Amino acid sequence: MTRIIEVKNLNKEFKSLKRELGLKGYFKTLFSRDYEIKKALNNVNLEVNEGEFLGIIGPNGAGKSTLIKILTGILTPTSGEAKALGMITYKQRQKYTKNIGVVFGQRTQLWWDLPALDSFVLLKHIFKIPEEVYKENLDKFSEILGLDKYLSTPVRKLSLGERMRCDLAASLLHNPKIVYLDEPTIGLDVEAKYRIREFLKELNKKGVTIILTTHDMGDIEELCPRIIIIDKGKKIFDGPIEEIKKKFRKERLLIIEFHDAIDSNELKFDGSKLLEAKENRVKISIDTSKTTVSEIAKKIFMKYSVHDILIEEPDIEEIIREIYKKGI
Amino acid sequence: MYKEIALTSFKEEIAYRVEFIVSLLGAIIQLVVFWFLWNAIFKAYGAETLKGFTLPVMLTYVSIAAILTFYNRSMIEYLIEEDVKTGFISVILTKPVSYPIFYLFREIGRISFLFLTRGLPILLFAFFFFNISAPSSPLFFLSMVLGFFINYFLIFLTGIWSFWNSGSIWGIRYSRIVISEALSGLIIPIYLFPLWLKDIAYFLPFQAIYSTPLLIYVGKLSGIETFNSILIQLFWIACLGALTAFAWKRAEKKTVVQGG
Numbered sequence: 104m105t106r107i108i109e110v111k112n113l114n115k116e117f118k119s120l121k122r123e124l125g126l127k128g129y130f131k132t133l134f135s136r137d138y139e140i141k142k143a144l145n146n147v148n149l150e151v152n153e154g155e156f157l158g159i160i161g162p163n164g165a166g167k168s169t170l171i172k173i174l175t176g177i178l179t180p181t182s183g184e185a186k187a188l189g190m191i192t193y194k195q196r197q198k199y200t201k202n203i204g205v206v207f208g209q210r211t212q213l214w215w216d217l218p219a220l221d222s223f224v225l226l227k228h229i230f231k232i233p234e235e236v237y238k239e240n241l242d243k244f245s246e247i248l249g250l251d252k253y254l255s256t257p258v259r260k261l262s263l264g265e266r267m268r269c270d271l272a273a274s275l276l277h278n279p280k281i282v283y284l285d286e287p288t289i290g291l292d293v294e295a296k297y298r299i300r301e302f303l304k305e306l307n308k309k310g311v312t313i314i315l316t317t318h319d320m321g322d323i324e325e326l327c328p329r330i331i332i333i334d335k336g337k338k339i340f341d342g343p344i345e346e347i348k349k350k351f352r353k354e355r356l357l358i359i360e361f362h363d364a365i366d367s368n369e370l371k372f373d374g375s376k377l378l379e380a381k382e383n384r385v386k387i388s389i390d391t392s393k394t395t396v397s398e399i400a401k402k403i404f405m406k407y408s409v410h411d412i413l414i415e416e417p418d419i420e421e422i423i424r425e426i427y428k429k430g431i
Numbered sequence: 432m433y434k435e436i437a438l439t440s441f442k443e444e445i446a447y448r449v450e451f452i453v454s455l456l457g458a459i460i461q462l463v464v465f466w467f468l469w470n471a472i473f474k475a476y477g478a479e480t481l482k483g484f485t486l487p488v489m490l491t492y493v494s495i496a497a498i499l500t501f502y503n504r505s506m507i508e509y510l511i512e513e514d515v516k517t518g519f520i521s522v523i524l525t526k527p528v529s530y531p532i533f534y535l536f537r538e539i540g541r542i543s544f545l546f547l548t549r550g551l552p553i554l555l556f557a558f559f560f561f562n563i564s565a566p567s568s569p570l571f572f573l574s575m576v577l578g579f580f581i582n583y584f585l586i587f588l589t590g591i592w593s594f595w596n597s598g599s600i601w602g603i604r605y606s607r608i609v610i611s612e613a614l615s616g617l618i619i620p621i622y623l624f625p626l627w628l629k630d631i632a633y634f635l636p637f638q639a640i641y642s643t644p645l646l647i648y649v650g651k652l653s654g655i656e657t658f659n660s661i662l663i664q665l666f667w668i669a670c671l672g673a674l675t676a677f678a679w680k681r682a683e684k685k686t687v688v689q690g691g
Contacts, residue, residue, distance in 0.1 A: 117689065172690065177524040179687045193687060197527050205525040212522045214439060216446040221439055228435035229528050257446070 107281060107312050108151035108174065113183035115144040115169050115336075143169040144180070145336035151314070153280075156307045158327030158344075159316040162427045166336040167316045171285050174314065175205050187281060201230060204279035208286035211270055213258045219269040220254045223276060230277035237276060244272040247302050264295030271299065275306070282306070284315045288322055300325055320420045332426060339430060344419070351422045355396050357387045359403060360411040369406075375399050383410075388417070432528070433536045440540025444548075455549050458497055459556055465493045466561065482622045488649050489620075491564055494557035495648050496617050498550040499575070499641050501542060502582040503611055507534055511590035512600040520686055531587055531679050538583055567650030570657055574644040577664040582640045584671035585611075587679075594682040616642030622651070636667045 121137040143166045151157055161167050172178035173185050176192035176199050185192050190199045206212075213222040227237045245251045248268040253261055261269065267287065275282065284303075288296050296319075303326060307313050317323060323330060323344065330347075332340040340347065357375075360383060367380035374393030379386035389396055396414055403409065417425075473486045484492070511534070514520045523530055557563045566572070589607045593600050612618055614628075615637035621629055632638050643660045646652050652660060 169690070172521065175525050177521050177687060178690055196524065197529075200525050201527045203525070205522075207518075207522060210517065210519060210522055212526075214443060216443050217439065221442055225435050225439045226526075228432040229526055231432070 104152040104154070106150055107153045107155075107187060108149065108314075109184075109186045110147060110149040110170075110174070111184045111186075113144050113147040113149075113170075113173065113185060114142070114181045115166075115173065115178070116181045117141045117143055142336050144173075146183070147333075147336075147338050149331065149338065149341070151312060153312055154307070154310045155329060156303075156313045156327050157315070158323045158330040159314065159333060160318070160320075160323060160330060160423065161333035165333045167333055168285060169336075170333065171283055171314070171316060175203060175283050176200060201277070202280050204274035204277070204282040206270055206274045206282075206284045206287050208267070208284070208289045211258065211266060212273055213266070213269060215259050216257055218255045219250075219258055219261075219273070222258070222269075222273060223254075226273055226276055232277050236278065240276050240278070241272075244275065244302075247305060248272060248298055264291045267291060267295065268298065271302070279311070281312045281314065284313065284317075286317055287315070288317060288319050296321070320418075320423060324419055332423075334427065334430070340426070347422060347426075348419065351417060351425070353391045354417055355389045355391055356415040356417055356421075357389055357396060357399065358384070358413040358415065359387070359409055360384050362408040362410050365407060370403070372399050372402060433532070436528075436533060436536035437540035437543065440537040441544045444541055444544040451548060455552055458549060458553055462494060462497050462553065462557065462561075465497075466490065469493070482620075483651065484620065484622065487562065487564070488651075490557070490561040492620060492645055492649050494553065494561060494563050495645055496641065497553055497557075498546065499578070499644065500612075500617055501545040501550070502579060502640060503608055503617065505538060505541070505582070505586045507538060507586045508590035508593070508600050508604040508607075510534070510537075511587075512593040512597060515593045515597050524683075524686070530683070531675060534587060534590075535583055538586075539579075542579065564649075566648045568647055568657065570661065571644055571647045574647050574661055574664060577661065577668060578640040578644050581636055581664065581667045581671060582611075584668070584675045585636065585640075587675055588671070591675075591678050591682050594685055611637040611640065614638065615640055616645060620645070636671065639664045639667045 118138045118140055121139045145166075147166075147170065159167050159170065169178065173180050174187060174192060176196040179193045188199065188202055192199055213219050214225075223237075223241065226232075232240075245254065248271065250268060250272060253265050254269070258266060258269070271284075271287065288299060291299070300322065303313060303315075307326075313326075315322065315327065328343055330340070330342070330344050331338055356378075362383070364382045365385075367377060367385055370377055370380075370385060370387065372394070374390045376388050376390075377385065378388050387399070389399055400412065469486060469489050473481065473489075479485060481489070514523065520530075523533065586607070589603050590600070592603055614632045614635055616632070621632050621638055621642050624632060632642075639660075643664055647657055647660070
């Protein structure tokens with residue numbers, strides 16, 4: 104396999120003006136300027152092979168977008184290096200961008216007052232896409248993403264889901280080798296999400312390398328065999344999603360509904376932790392390395408009258424939330 | 432590719448139909464007002480010529496100025512500010528196209544559209560009602576194109592200010608419009624300025640955008656004067672072009688260091 108992206112010891116610091124509150128502080132900043140340095144990326148290393156589908160997750164402000172921006176060449180790191188397709192992304196930007204497709208979920212690259220088709224034609228010329236390739240891609244994308252109904256409507260009149268699908272098509276017309284997607288499914292309905300996911304799977308099968316950031320664990324579970332987790336600018340996990348599940352599978356969730364309201368303070372046992380308590384419904388997490396589910400259940404059954412009981416493995420969303428809170 | 436940028440910009444202009452009718456009407460009303468104004472001035476002055484201008488020449492001058500004024504009304508500063516504010520600048524930077532050149536061709540598309548759909552009707556109106564004459568030298572067209580470039584660099588430079596001070600572009604654009612209207616000969620020919628103001632105007636780029644092509648059109652410049660004026664236009668293109676390239680490098684650097 105060929106290595107397509109190589110990131111070495113990447114650091115990015117942002118300088119921002121420190122401002123004190125109030126009128127006095129305002130005048131103070133007029134004369135003396137104190138800067139605050141914020142580390143957005145802290146010694147990040149990353150290698151991606153051709154044809155991979157990599158998911159990047161992390162809480163808001165963790166540094167995901169900063170990483171994507173450096174990888175797409177529109178931001179220079181403070182130190183370290185980001186190489187893709189054999190080019191230093193931010194130094195050979197004009198040449199490099201011919202080979203990549205970029206979608207920023209919260210922004211559009213389409214001309215607001217014109218139908219998407221007009222933007223497509225312009226992109227065809229900007230990327231110098233041969234007529235046959237352009238035609239073939241447009242037909243293919245229209246079919247899979249269901250675009251044909253609104254290709255000739257001004258973009259400002261499209262819904263978010265429709266616009267997003269057009270944006271996705273727009274950034275892929277030139278057959279890019281690497282595709283960067285920064286939260287492409289943000290705010291989309293189930294149907295639009297489904298279409299986009301199917302489309303991305305198809306694209307990845309053809310050998311296109313895809314880098315995706317998202318907050319939607321559905322995207323991650325369905326699309327990305329490998330994920331990295333970024334928190335406070337550091338890469339804290341890199342590997343298959345299964346690994347995370349395995350690591351946290353020692354935990355079980357016990358959801359119990361009682362006949363009557365109970366005092367949840369009494370529900371304390373060794374190796375278990377009360378997560379939620381609402382009148383007669385509680386959620387308990389059980390560490391299976393210290394005790395067993397049946398042991399805890401037995402104790403509860405003996406003491407209370409139980410109406411319903413449910414045992415669950417924690418889902419990925421819960422695991423991730425836990426990781427964001429406590430680290431790996 | 433550049434032709435397509437201009438064409439897309441052209442198409443975008445077509446999308447605003449109401450604005451089209453209103454602004455055409457506005458331009459014609461303004462011309463009529465100028466007609467009354469200059470008629471009154473010449474009557475009050477009591478002579479056939481005013482600093483070398485006869486009434487028909489003056490009316491030709493203001494009619495052509497009404498078309499060239501489209502340069503001055505450019506919205507590019509707003510568009511650039513919008514790109515900075517919304518972060519759209521990042522999206523453009525991920526495309527293999529140069530930002531100043533992208534906007535140059537957008538402006539070419541817009542101006543072509545305006546000349547065709549508004550300039551032509553104004554020209555016809557002026558031709559039938561004011562009896563204006565044809566350009567006295569084909570060099571007018573060259574000078575007009577050079578003026579376009581000087582103006583483009585100027586508006587791109589004012590627009591690029593948003594990279595450092597986003598949110599203040601309204602005032603900057605307005606000042607740019609007023610100053611270039613006052614000091615360029617767009618409303619009153621520079622010939623009629625008091626001497627000291629004339630001197631100031633000659634040292635600024637604005638007269639090279641408007642006054643030069645207008646004076647060539649009405650035949651107020653001799654052969655050697657025409658030649659010199661066009662040289663001055665080229666001089667401004669070189670200066671402002673270099674300044675634009677430099678300022679854009681700085682703006683680009685700021686964006687890729689601090690994030691869009």
